[in-house]
Amino acid sequence: MSVKYTKDHEWVKIDGDTVTVGITAYAAEQLGDVVFVELPDVGKTFDQGDEMAVVESVKAASEVYAPVSGEVVAANSNLEGEPEKVNESADTDGWFVKLKLTDKSQLDDLMDEAAYAAHIS
Amino acid sequence: MRYLPLTPADRQDMRKTIGVNSIDELFTDVPEAARLKSTVDLPSHQTELQVERAMSKLAGENTSASSVPFFVGAGAYKHHVPATVDHLIQRSEFLTAYTPYQPEISQGTLQTLFEFQTQVALMTGMDVANASMYDGSTACAEAVLMAGRVTKRKKAVLAGSLHPHYAETTRTSAKYLDINITSTDPDLDGLSGIADAIDDETACVVIQTPDVFGRLHDLTEISEKAHQHGALVIAVFTEAVSLGLVKSPGEMGADIAVGEGQGIGVGLNFGGPYVGLFACKNDRNFIRNLPGRLAGETVDADGRRGFVLTLSTREQHIRRDKATSNICTNSGLCALAFTIHMTLLGEKGLTTLAQLNHETACDLVDRLSGIDGVELLTDIFFNEFALRLNRPAADVVDALVDKGVLGGVPASRLYPGEGLDDILIVAATETNTQDDLAAYETALREVLS
Numbered sequence: 001m002s003v004k005y006t007k008d009h010e011w012v013k014i015d016g017d018t019v020t021v022g023i024t025a026y027a028a029e030q031l032g033d034v035v036f037v038e039l040p041d042v043g044k045t046f047d048q049g050d051e052m053a054v055v056e057s058v059k060a061a062s063e064v065y066a067p068v069s070g071e072v073v074a075a076n077s078n079l080e081g082e083p084e085k086v087n088e089s090a091d092t093d094g095w096f097v098k099l100k101l102t103d104k105s106q107l108d109d110l111m112d113e114a115a116y117a118a119h120i121s
Numbered sequence: 122m123r124y125l126p127l128t129p130a131d132r133q134d135m136r137k138t139i140g141v142n143s144i145d146e147l148f149t150d151v152p153e154a155a156r157l158k159s160t161v162d163l164p165s166h167q168t169e170l171q172v173e174r175a176m177s178k179l180a181g182e183n184t185s186a187s188s189v190p191f192f193v194g195a196g197a198y199k200h201h202v203p204a205t206v207d208h209l210i211q212r213s214e215f216l217t218a219y220t221p222y223q224p225e226i227s228q229g230t231l232q233t234l235f236e237f238q239t240q241v242a243l244m245t246g247m248d249v250a251n252a253s254m255y256d257g258s259t260a261c262a263e264a265v266l267m268a269g270r271v272t273k274r275k276k277a278v279l280a281g282s283l284h285p286h287y288a289e290t291t292r293t294s295a296k297y298l299d300i301n302i303t304s305t306d307p308d309l310d311g312l313s314g315i316a317d318a319i320d321d322e323t324a325c326v327v328i329q330t331p332d333v334f335g336r337l338h339d340l341t342e343i344s345e346k347a348h349q350h351g352a353l354v355i356a357v358f359t360e361a362v363s364l365g366l367v368k369s370p371g372e373m374g375a376d377i378a379v380g381e382g383q384g385i386g387v388g389l390n391f392g393g394p395y396v397g398l399f400a401c402k403n404d405r406n407f408i409r410n411l412p413g414r415l416a417g418e419t420v421d422a423d424g425r426r427g428f429v430l431t432l433s434t435r436e437q438h439i440r441r442d443k444a445t446s447n448i449c450t451n452s453g454l455c456a457l458a459f460t461i462h463m464t465l466l467g468e469k470g471l472t473t474l475a476q477l478n479h480e481t482a483c484d485l486v487d488r489l490s491g492i493d494g495v496e497l498l499t500d501i502f503f504n505e506f507a508l509r510l511n512r513p514a515a516d517v518v519d520a521l522v523d524k525g526v527l528g529g530v531p532a533s534r535l536y537p538g539e540g541l542d543d544i545l546i547v548a549a550t551e552t553n554t555q556d557d558l559a560a561y562e563t564a565l566r567e568v569l570s
Contacts (some may be wrong), residue, residue: 036409036434054443061434061443080405 004107005116006067011091012110017101021067023055025090026120031057034086039075039096046070046099048106053096055086068106070099184527186389190557192485194505194548195333195530196257196284196359197392198384200474201552206386206461215457220450221416222438224429230453231428234416237460244364244471245356245378246371247400251413253456254397254448257381258287261327261357262294263412263446264379264399265302268325268353270410270445275300277325278318281307282332284359285535291327294447300324307536309334309498309507309544316343319350325377329357330367333535334498334546335505337367344374353377361385361398361459362550363503365475370400377401386462387455396455409435412446474551478504481558482549488562489547494569498544505548507532510569514545517568524564 004012009027013020028034038054046052046066053064075097079085086094101107111119127135132144141147148156167175186199193199210216214229221227221234234252241250254260265277277295279288281304288304295302305314312328319326326347330338344354356370358380370378382396383389401407409432417431437444466474482504490497494511510517514531521528532544549558 038409056434058434061440063443 002112004067004110004112005119006065006110007119008065008067009120010064010067012067012107013095014107017104018073018098019068019070019101019107020095020098021052021064022095023064023086023090024116024120028087028090028094031055031062032059033057034083037076037079037083037086037096039077039079040072042072042075044072045102046072048103064096066099067110068099069102071102072097073100074098184522186527189525189527190553190560191527192529192547192549192553192557192561193527194335194360194550195535195546196286196381197389197395198360198362198504198548198550199389199552200362200384200550202386202388202458202462203465205465206458209461210454210458216454218453220453221430224427228428231416231430233457233460234414234451234453235418235428236464237456238416240460240463241382241398242400244361244369245380245398245400246369247375247378248371248403249408249411249415250398250400251411251451252416253382253451253453253459254379254399254413255452256383256393256395256397257357257359257379258284258290258397259294259448260379260381260397260399261287261355262291263448264355264357264377265291265300265325265327266294266298266446267377267401267407267410267412268355269298269300271406272324272351272353274322274324274352276320276323277302277327278315278323279304280312280315280326280328280332281305282309282312282334282336283327283329283357284333287329287357287359307539307541309336312338312343316346319347319352321350323347323350323352325353325355327355327357329359330370331358331360331363331503331505333359334507334532334544335502335548336499336507337501337503339368340370340373340375348374355379360503360505362471362475362478365471365473366479367475367503371402376407382455382459385466386458386460394452394455396452396459408432410445411435413448414451475503477551478549481551481553482506484555485547485549485553485558485561488558489565492562492566492569495565504550505546508545508547510543510545512569513542515542517545517565520568521561521564524567526561526564528561528565 002014009024011022011024034055034057036056040052048066048069050066051063052066055062055064076095191199218230221230238250292302340356347354353376355377356375361382362384378400380398382398415431416428419427419429421427433439435445489495496509498509499506515533518528518531529545529547532541532546
């Protein structure tokens with residue numbers, strides 16, 4: 001399973017034709033304490049770059065964009081009651097949605113870990 | 122900062138820079154017919170004393186609410202506002218305070234908003250209230266939009282007996298938001314047909330009680346039906362004082378309660394500013410989608426009680442174009458007046474005031490319904506009721522004015538062309554004396570004889 005990143009600070013964990021999407025630990029830290037996450041319904045489809053979710057912290061509300069086109073096959077309902085998971089474990093328990101890919105080639109345009117590290121440095 | 126007016130030479134320079142020959146050229150977008158051709162016919166200059174005399178004479182041509190027996194309601198009600206209210210709201214700490222973005226310097230404002238919210242929630246039987254809206258009609262419109270966000274549905278059903286101004290405001294707000302609004306007929310029962318209009322695509326039903334004709338409705342059954350279809354019930358009131366006596370929206374199963382708070386502490390004020398009340402159930406999804414500002418209670422670094430604006434990320438000053446609503450402020454001073462009056466009244470005082478209103482209205486009904494040509498249409502009412510007259514109500518109201526009584530609102534004014542010309546909407550409050558009631562009875566008897 002490989003992980004890719006977007007310039008909008010999302011991580012994309014690839015597992016066959018399904019990807020798990022979350023925001024990076026760097027993004028979570030910049031946002032401050034996350035107090036609410038609004039997730040899309042399962043079954044909804046997005047094109048790459050569409051607004052997919054909203055993350056609200058004590059400081060700001062930010063849109064989370066679909067890193068790739070696809071259909072939502074799961075949403076992390078744990079975040080409804082425990083939005084702080086996004087701060088505590090952004091890379092794992094703080095995941096937002098799982099998407100079923102419609103165009104696998106879109107993954108090629110995303111950054112790898114080293115490129116993302118350079119992007120935020 | 123000094124104020125330096127422009128000289129004619131400055132103006133000419135400015136015109137030259139932007140390439141226009143005269144000021145008039147800047148107004149060519151205004152249709153010709155709407156432009157003033159000559160100067161307004163006013164005396165060129167008078168002394169302060171002369172102006173005061175002229176204006177007092179003009180004002181004397183009005184028949185003001187306090188000068189005659191007054192029975193006009195239909196959305197705005199004449200109640201007594203204690204002098205304490207005006208005295209306190211004019212303290213500069215309240216009167217001049219700007220919006221409380223900085224809690225460290227706004228504790229007084231925030232605490233009164235918190236008290237306001239608490240009072241509104243208690244009165245409406247709901248769990249959460251916001252820090253107020255502009256007025257009852259915009260609160261109603263925002264409630265419909267909120268129901269759309271909460272249910273993710275696009276259909277709203279309005280009762281025909283919802284105040285037509287509220288219905289129109291709601292339609293205007295929904296116009297470009299892809300929300301389909303239907304209304305049932307404005308029949309005097311107001312609720313017939315509404316249960317049938319609810320289906321699995323309905324976001325909300327909007328019912329006013331007491332309705333625009335004064336009739337009270339029990340929303341319990343309609344709430345059950347709506348909830349079976351996953352639709353929300355929005356209870357609307359235009360007379361906040363009624364909540365001192367009637368079953369609250371929350372007790373009747375409403376999900377959102379909205380209304381006009383003018384009746385408590387605010388006064389008629391020639392039609393505004395007023396204060397919209399907005400409350401809803403305690404549900405995470407509801408609270409996220411609540412329009413407007415929320416004051417919350419918290420503790421500071423030393424554990425002391427304090428107040429802040431909370432959940433602000435829903436609002437325009439942070440969320441910009443993605444904010445939950447068009448409102449980013451509140452009717453601060455009117456909300457304060459409401460809160461001060463409510464605090465003076467207390468729970469018992471509000472009930473007593475409501476009883477006084479109801480008793481006065483009952484007395485008036487007893488006097489008027491015995492007159493030939495008058496039929497009482499509203500059997501269950503609070504302080505307002507509808508009469509069917511044996512001639513157009515608008516003519517009767519005009520004839521009553523000539524006899525020095527402001528007798529109410531003809532339904533035709535609210536529902537033009539709907540065949541309600543013979544219906545008169547009459548309100549009575551604690552400000553009406555027995556002499557007022559007697560004057561109305563005598564005048565109406567004469568007009569209809």
